[in-house]
Amino acid sequence: MFRYISRRIIMMIPVLLGVVFVIFTILYFSPGDPARTILGVTATEQEVQMLSEELGLNDPYGVQLFRYLKDLLRGDMGRSYKNNKSVSAEILQRFPTTLLLATLSILFAAVIAIVAGIISAIKQYSVFDNIVTGFSLLGISIPNFWLGLMLIILVSLHWRLLPASGFYGPRYWILPLITNGVGYMAGIMRITRSSMLEVIRQDYIRTARAKGQREIVVILKHALRNAIIPIITLIGLQFGRALGGAVLIETVFAIPGLGKYLVDSISAKDIPVIQGGVLFLAFLFGVVNLCVDILYGFFDPRISSQYRRKKEKAVKMHAKQAN
Amino acid sequence: MKRKLGLLFVVLAVVLSFSVLALAKQDTLIVAVDREPSSMNPHGSNDAGTSFVTNLMYEGLVTFDSDMNLVPELATRWEQIDDTTIRFYLRDNVYFHNGEHFTAKDVKYTFELTSKSPFTASTLGMIDAEATTIIDDYTVDIVLKYPFGPAINHLGHSTAAIVNQKAMEEGGENYDDNPVGTGPFVLKKWNSGDSIELTTSDNYWGEKPAYKTLVLRYIPEATTRAIEVETGGVDIARAISANDAINLGDNPNVNVISSNILNTSYLSYNCSKPPFDNVKVRQAISSAINADAVVRNVTFGLGERANSVMAPSIFGYVPSEEPYGYNVERAKSLLAEAGYADGFKTTLVVNAVNASTSAEIIQNMLAQIGIEVEILAYDFNNWLDTIVNGRQDMYIGGWTTVTGDADYALRNSFHTNNKGTGGNRSYYSNPEVDALLEQAAVEMNQGIRAELYKKVQEVLAEEAVYVNLQIGQVHLAAGKHVKGLVAHPNQNIDLWTVYFE
Numbered sequence: 001m002f003r004y005i006s007r008r009i010i011m012m013i014p015v016l017l018g019v020v021f022v023i024f025t026i027l028y029f030s031p032g033d034p035a036r037t038i039l040g041v042t043a044t045e046q047e048v049q050m051l052s053e054e055l056g057l058n059d060p061y062g063v064q065l066f067r068y069l070k071d072l073l074r075g076d077m078g079r080s081y082k083n084n085k086s087v088s089a090e091i092l093q094r095f096p097t098t099l100l101l102a103t104l105s106i107l108f109a110a111v112i113a114i115v116a117g118i119i120s121a122i123k124q125y126s127v128f129d130n131i132v133t134g135f136s137l138l139g140i141s142i143p144n145f146w147l148g149l150m151l152i153i154l155v156s157l158h159w160r161l162l163p164a165s166g167f168y169g170p171r172y173w174i175l176p177l178i179t180n181g182v183g184y185m186a187g188i189m190r191i192t193r194s195s196m197l198e199v200i201r202q203d204y205i206r207t208a209r210a211k212g213q214r215e216i217v218v219i220l221k222h223a224l225r226n227a228i229i230p231i232i233t234l235i236g237l238q239f240g241r242a243l244g245g246a247v248l249i250e251t252v253f254a255i256p257g258l259g260k261y262l263v264d265s266i267s268a269k270d271i272p273v274i275q276g277g278v279l280f281l282a283f284l285f286g287v288v289n290l291c292v293d294i295l296y297g298f299f300d301p302r303i304s305s306q307y308r309r310k311k312e313k314a315v316k317m318h319a320k321q322a323n
Numbered sequence: 324m325k326r327k328l329g330l331l332f333v334v335l336a337v338v339l340s341f342s343v344l345a346l347a348k349q350d351t352l353i354v355a356v357d358r359e360p361s362s363m364n365p366h367g368s369n370d371a372g373t374s375f376v377t378n379l380m381y382e383g384l385v386t387f388d389s390d391m392n393l394v395p396e397l398a399t400r401w402e403q404i405d406d407t408t409i410r411f412y413l414r415d416n417v418y419f420h421n422g423e424h425f426t427a428k429d430v431k432y433t434f435e436l437t438s439k440s441p442f443t444a445s446t447l448g449m450i451d452a453e454a455t456t457i458i459d460d461y462t463v464d465i466v467l468k469y470p471f472g473p474a475i476n477h478l479g480h481s482t483a484a485i486v487n488q489k490a491m492e493e494g495g496e497n498y499d500d501n502p503v504g505t506g507p508f509v510l511k512k513w514n515s516g517d518s519i520e521l522t523t524s525d526n527y528w529g530e531k532p533a534y535k536t537l538v539l540r541y542i543p544e545a546t547t548r549a550i551e552v553e554t555g556g557v558d559i560a561r562a563i564s565a566n567d568a569i570n571l572g573d574n575p576n577v578n579v580i581s582s583n584i585l586n587t588s589y590l591s592y593n594c595s596k597p598p599f600d601n602v603k604v605r606q607a608i609s610s611a612i613n614a615d616a617v618v619r620n621v622t623f624g625l626g627e628r629a630n631s632v633m634a635p636s637i638f639g640y641v642p643s644e645e646p647y648g649y650n651v652e653r654a655k656s657l658l659a660e661a662g663y664a665d666g667f668k669t670t671l672v673v674n675a676v677n678a679s680t681s682a683e684i685i686q687n688m689l690a691q692i693g694i695e696v697e698i699l700a701y702d703f704n705n706w707l708d709t710i711v712n713g714r715q716d717m718y719i720g721g722w723t724t725v726t727g728d729a730d731y732a733l734r735n736s737f738h739t740n741n742k743g744t745g746g747n748r749s750y751y752s753n754p755e756v757d758a759l760l761e762q763a764a765v766e767m768n769q770g771i772r773a774e775l776y777k778k779v780q781e782v783l784a785e786e787a788v789y790v791n792l793q794i795g796q797v798h799l800a801a802g803k804h805v806k807g808l809v810a811h812p813n814q815n816i817d818l819w820t821v822y823f824e
Contacts, residue, residue: 016551031705031708031709032705032707032708033708034812035441035591036707036708037703037707038361039368039369039441039442040369040446041367041707041720041721041722041723042722042723042725042731042735042746043746044445044517044735044741044744044745044746045445045744045745046444046445046448046813047441047442048441048442048446048744049445050440050441051441051442052445054441082361083359083360083361083362083368084361084362084367084499087500090515093515094515094516126698149546152547153550154548156550156554156556157550157553157554160554163554164548164550164554164556165542165546165550165551165555165556166517166540166549167517201818238452250543250546251543251544252544252546253547254540254541254542254544254547255541256514256516256517256541257516260516260543261516267703267704269701269704294411295549299528303685
């Protein structure tokens, strides 16, 4: 297992280097001059030249790429063109907020969605099932910035129950996590329902019931455990995406997360920030995928036994060679 | 049920008592802002987000009042010694936030720094920092590299704020954590992406603000800023949308202040490229566009149409007589005279964020005289890159005259030497205009300068170099309890004059 994890982490290095190379090249050759964008419409040629010189933008492509890679290997992601703040410090400062929002939203969504999805599957075509299916259709279709604004108007403005913006404490978390969670919830509900429906028709469920197992055990142990792989896959993907920041949610609720920071850097052509951000996200996505793969093994003994069998084989081979 | 009601009562009582406490003694002002600063150093950036914040912490030798008149700030008075020397007499009772006494040395040091900053070359590039002489602690002669009529105006710009040598050198790369000026507020903490906390300065020489703490909360979404004023989450919101300004107008607990800023937008052309090098084509387009209707539509009726390429509060502004106002019949005959009786196909480059609607209306209006317009709605980068390099046919642009003087608006935008990269994105070239602009730049008599700029604006209007669209406008919303709020045309707010009632 340890060897598997370390190999997966080492595999990420060439991927990340590829990401750096591709992003840098695309940005370098895309139209627009970062110095001019920062200085604005009224800037003179002299000002643009001075700033380009200061930021090292006059150097040729190869020199700039090499310099970036060299700094990166020393762990330095550079400083933002726009506000001269250290990119890595800025990302690390914003990441906890994004992580908190992502974790809360996914937890909120997953708990409700899995329960609702299970009930909806075992009571297929019931009123409850129709409500759940209807809700998930609605949840997927509603644009979340709109939902966010509506919640603010209703809950903060008319009812005066919760603050409208900011991210300073539990009271402030509620609206963003609901807004963010609804979209995720809809997806998880649908996949839980369909995956459960598939499983509860299997013979081994009938066997479990036939041997007199209590219904709750049948559902949670025999059925859910077999239905969980696609659910975990989806939640993993959603979580990976959520860690990139929820731009619209952050904008509407004024949350200082990663999403808005990265999107702003793209419109400002702030190359060090875009680079650092994308690199960080690629790394996170890799880690989340790895965690999901490990979870597979945890929930499905067939997968983990594959590793074990491989390992046993390797040990045997080794023993043979030693002989 | 009874227990539940009791609980509800207790909760209500607690909430109410908190709000009463909060009302009883307000010593914090919370302002929702629409953009973050890029720097805490006044010479470290030239954007409006930065100047809004540095204006609260720093002061210049002179400043503008809310009608864009120059008034003394760190200087008590000044006199023109000769064409290239201005003598400033400084206040002797001013201390920086770090306790250092403000003297002429700081002035010289500041302009030595600005001469090296890329953000101040166009506003302060005329100052010869080496030749600038300290006469005594409170007298300094600022020397210019060449005679420059609007020099004092340029010194009123926020990038000309005075900094302290000791603080700059101690701060080094981390200066933004501990910026030092002479103004009414001191930075406490900059929570990047979220808020900026400031406190009132004990060393401030002027009248101290009526409250202790100032929080600038960065709320990117305009609707959320407006709602926060209504819920009382913030006291003042900057830059709310026209739509929200209208809605909030009905709320008895909120004041909305709409004011014109130093920016105008206009439709213009690449005048060096056919068919727009033909003055008749430009005149035809001017006549075909009902600009009042465009402005009314895009500003929800709140905006004012510009009648010069400059906003009214700028020195040298003269409203044009509109020789080519809206008249479709004249437009058609002008186009025929130019040899395009059947019209032509062309493109219109706009910044998608702020001009897409105007572009669509204009597209329809020009279709009436046979000009078929393809709209190219780009992001800011791409739009700027296109017009700077002259790849546009027509474009919608804007100009903010930060110095409040016509030189910055007209010479940058229409002098032959500034084509493209310099600011002349209309690629306009006219020796007569060039000569007038050069003469006005070095002229010291402001009356004569005003005359020269009047002439320039007349020529530009007659030549139909641009079609004026709206004057830039900013809407502020504030709770009814906020008093003493004055919005400046340069988009800064003197928050230190605010008090509560």
